[in-house]
Amino acid sequence: MSCGCNPDLKDGKELVDHVKSKGKDHIAPTVAHVIRCECGETFTLGTVIMNCPSCEMTYVVTPCGSHDKNNIKLAGIKYA
Ligand SMILES: [Zn+2]
Numbered sequence: 001m002s003c004g005c006n007p008d009l010k011d012g013k014e015l016v017d018h019v020k021s022k023g024k025d026h027i028a029p030t031v032a033h034v035i036r037c038e039c040g041e042t043f044t045l046g047t048v049i050m051n052c053p054s055c056e057m058t059y060v061v062t063p064c065g066s067h068d069k070n071n072i073k074l075a076g077i078k079y080a
Helices: 012-021
Strands: 034-036 042-044 049-051 057-060 073-077
Touching: 012 049, 012 057, 012 073
Parallel strands: none
Antiparallel strands: 034 042, 049 057, 057 073
8 A cells, every 4th residue: 555545445536535635636647548428528537636628527546546447436526
């Protein structure tokens, strides 16, 4: 657990709070995943916490889990 990420956090809102508390919300993920948002927008995840440019749904992934698209969570509209 050297990076401080907590894989037990399943809720997107908790993940946002956790990543922000570590001051890592503006770092780039290991892989720049392409997100297909539920609103129909497609965008590239440039930071580990990012809002959809269309509907502002907040997407979050922990820095250490950011290689795997399955680790990306939704935190709600404009949560970040
Ligand atoms: Zn969207």
